[in-house]
Amino acid sequence: MFKREKTERLKSNIKYLIKSRGETQLSLCNASGLTRTTIYNILEGRVVNVQQSTIRKISYFFGVSYKEIETVDLEERDIIESSVSLQGNMNPAAVPIIKESLLEQNLGKRIGELVATHPLTYFFGTACNLIGVLLENDISGVNESGDLLIVKKGLLNNNKEKLAYDKTTKRLFITIEPCCCSDTVLVIGEIMEERFNG
Structure with missing residues (x-):
């Protein structure tokens, strides 16, 4: 995967994870130790090469691997597995x-x-x-x-x-x-x- 594709995948996955897990950009920043500017720049597509340490902090916060967050369409995977609804609730x-x-x-x-x-x-x-x-x-x-x-x-x-x-x-x-x-x-x-x- 090329850097731009990885960055686009990362961006869409972060947006999806924030929405589906009931989080906000602020709660992500507070828990991961990243600045709001960093998250904002990633989500707005202003960064082409996101640092591995930043990706690790974000993926750790959401409980996914840093390789997945850059390469897998997490929303599509969740829909296929039916483990997470679009609203972020999981029924037993x-x-x-x-x-x-x-x-x-x-x-x-x-x-x-x-x-x-x-x-x-x-x-x-x-x-x-x-x-x-x-x-x-x-x-x-x-x-x-x-x-x-x-x-x-x-x-x-x-x-x-x-x-x-x-x-x-x-x-x-x-x-x-x-x-x-x-x-x-x-x-x-x-x-x-x-x-x-x-």
């Missing part, structure tokens, strides 16, 4: 809670159906296709009965923790190995959050 996702013993029979159902028929909890973050699995048995050395696991349903080929069900032993287990459904194993999905009982 409703997550149906399914008891471990009812899990196998409910896995094929859509989230909309499960939300209407099961108790709910809420997940603050960007994700879809979430269920809460209420453990009724301990998972050896990891979780206890009564713990709630927030799981993103589906097969994911990554090295994050996944919840799976052993059809032979009829017990849940956690693995980081890439795995797929088989005659003996049913992959529930990626564990997004653990909530411990008591």
